[in-house]
Amino acid sequence: xxxxxxxxxxxxxxxxxxxxxxxxxxxxxxxxxxxxxxxxxxxxxxxxxxxxxxxxxxxxxxxxxxxxxxxxxxxxxxxxxxxxxxxxxxxxxxxxxxxxxxxxxxxxxxxxxxxxxxxxxxxxxxxxxxxxxxxxxxxxxxxxxxxxxxxxxxxxxxxxxxxxxxxxxxxxxxxxxxxxxxxxxxxxxxxxxxxxxxxxxxxxxxxxxxxxxxxxxxxxxxxxxxxxxxxxxxxxxxxxxxxxxxxxxxxxxxxxxxxxxxxxxxxxxxxxxxxxxxxxxxxxxxxxxxxxxxxxxxxxxxxxxxxxxxxxxxxxxxxxxxxxxxxxxxxxxxxxxx
Numbered sequence: 001x002x003x004x005x006x007x008x009x010x011x012x013x014x015x016x017x018x019x020x021x022x023x024x025x026x027x028x029x030x031x032x033x034x035x036x037x038x039x040x041x042x043x044x045x046x047x048x049x050x051x052x053x054x055x056x057x058x059x060x061x062x063x064x065x066x067x068x069x070x071x072x073x074x075x076x077x078x079x080x081x082x083x084x085x086x087x088x089x090x091x092x093x094x095x096x097x098x099x100x101x102x103x104x105x106x107x108x109x110x111x112x113x114x115x116x117x118x119x120x121x122x123x124x125x126x127x128x129x130x131x132x133x134x135x136x137x138x139x140x141x142x143x144x145x146x147x148x149x150x151x152x153x154x155x156x157x158x159x160x161x162x163x164x165x166x167x168x169x170x171x172x173x174x175x176x177x178x179x180x181x182x183x184x185x186x187x188x189x190x191x192x193x194x195x196x197x198x199x200x201x202x203x204x205x206x207x208x209x210x211x212x213x214x215x216x217x218x219x220x221x222x223x224x225x226x227x228x229x230x231x232x233x234x235x236x237x238x239x240x241x242x243x244x245x246x247x248x249x250x251x252x253x254x255x256x257x258x259x260x261x262x263x264x265x266x267x268x269x270x271x272x273x274x275x276x277x278x279x280x281x282x283x284x285x286x287x288x289x290x291x292x293x294x295x296x297x298x299x300x301x302x303x304x305x306x307x308x309x310x311x312x313x314x315x316x317x318x319x320x321x322x323x324x325x326x327x328x329x330x331x332x333x334x335x336x337x338x
Contacts, residue, residue: 002025003023003024003025003065004023004024004025005022005023005024006020006021006022007020007021007024007066008020009021009024009050009053009058009062009066012050012053012066012068013050013053013054013056013058014052014053014054014116014230014234014235014236015053015056015057015058015230015234015235015236015303015309015312016230016234016303017057017058017234017303017307017308017309017312018306019058019060019061019062019309020061020062021048021061021062021064021065021066022061022062022063022064022065023064023065023066024065024066024068025065025066025067025068026067026068026070027067027068027069027070027071028070028071028072028091029071030071030144030151030179033067033071033144033177033179034144034149036067037144037146037149038149046064046146046174047064047065047066047067047146048062048064048065048066048067048338049066049067049069049177050066050067050068050069051069051090051091051117051118051119051120051121052093052094052116052117052118052121053117054116054117054118054121054230054236054237055117055121055125055236055237055334055335055336056236056335056336056337056338057236057309057312057313057335057336057337057338058309058338059308059309059310059313059337059338060309060310062338067177069090069091069118069120069177069178069179070091071089071090071091071092071120071179071180072089072091072092073087073088073089073092073180074086074087074088074089074092074097074100075087077182079187081187082186082187082188083184083185083186083187084104084106084184084185084187085139085182085183085184085185086100086101086106086182086183086185087180087181087182087183088119088180088181088182088183089119089179089180090118090119090120090177090178090179090180090181091118091119091120092118092119093117093118093119094112094115094116094117094118094119094121094122094127095113095114095115095116097109097119098110098112098113098114098216101185102212102213102216105187105212106185106186106187107185107186107187107188107189107190107212108132108136108137108183108184108185108186108189109132109137109183109185110212110213110215110216110219111129111130111131111132111192111195111198111215111216111219112127112128112129112130112132112134112219113216113217113219113220113223114219114220114223114224115127115129115237116230116236116237119180119181120178120179120181122134122181123138123141123154123159123161123166123168123178123181124166124168124169124178125164125165125166125169125334126159126161126162126163126164126165126166127164128163128164129219129223130192130195130198130219130222131192131194131195132192133161134161135156135159135161137183137184137185138156138159138161138181138183138184139156139182139183139184140153140154140155140156140181140182141153141154141159141178141180141181141182142154142178142179142180142181143176143177143178143179144176144177144179145175145176146174146175146176146177147175152176154167163241163244164241164334189211189212191210191212191215192215193210193215197222198215198218198219198222201218201221201222202214202215202218205217205218205221225296226296226297227294227296227297227300228294228296228300228302233294233302233303233304234302234303234304234307235294235300235301235302235303236301236335237300237334238274238299238300238334239299239300239301239316239333239334239335240274240278240299240316240319240320240331240332240333240334241274241331241332241333241334242271242272242273242274243271243272243274243277243329243330243331243332244265244269244270244271244272245269245270245272245329246268246269246270247268247269247270248268249270249328250262250270250272253272253327257280257327259276260272260276261273261276272329274299274323274331275297275298275299276298277323277326277327277329277331278293278298278299278319278323278331279298280326280327281319281322281323281326282322283298283319283322284297284298286315287304288311288315289307289311290303290304290305290306290307290311291303291304291307291308291311291312291314291315292304292315293315293319301315301316309338313337316333319331
């Protein structure tokens, strides 16, 4: 495997931040990764692993080894009367994996269409959209331990999924490299159209016979209408998590701000729309230099050209501060800051 020096990471992050990695390598197989990790080189310890680069904000040059996960491949590994189990390499593009499932009539991920990034990031983030999360279709994943260069599997319970959370973002952060993920998909679809504007979009499309293909297209239409294409305008999708608050807090906010939106959760909690909170603070469409808040969706921070990671990070801090001052709610970033 070739180790390169002083490599620009501009092509490897969707924010299109132009910083350099002191050392850089790509791997496309588990054996290739193991070979690299087994080398006795102190510089290789604690690498930064990039997949699709769609959930990171690079705030400066990376003074360590950057590994680009390019493990590909999709295959059916098992099935029963109701489910098919599909394993995908962590370097597979997520939306292309969704399209593969659609082409074979495997149901369960259609609501997750057009989410940027690669398969390997899906369980790390427990990605979700329009009423569906990865935990709903997850079976198991395979990893390589960075320190021991050994293989291990994680089950659904092992991953301890939460809202945009897993053990790989907390206690096991930077300890494992995900090499493949296996999903449990449905042979007989269970449609989920109650969340967001899916039902409205289906009606707009004139859909008479509901299918996973129609739901996928509805999601694609909705996302395309309000979220910028990272290939055109640098961004990492939703920059902040939707905050969860006690029901009592929501009711208090509702008295003061009748238009506030809230989605009921178990244990008398309510999920708030971070985009609405940010918009009420006047940030939607804001731009300073090349760092800005997208004009169609305040939840998305964008790079209009040559913004530095530090500038986007500073903008996010100002947004967090203003939301806290106005609503008493502390927003949490969804994007990883490097």
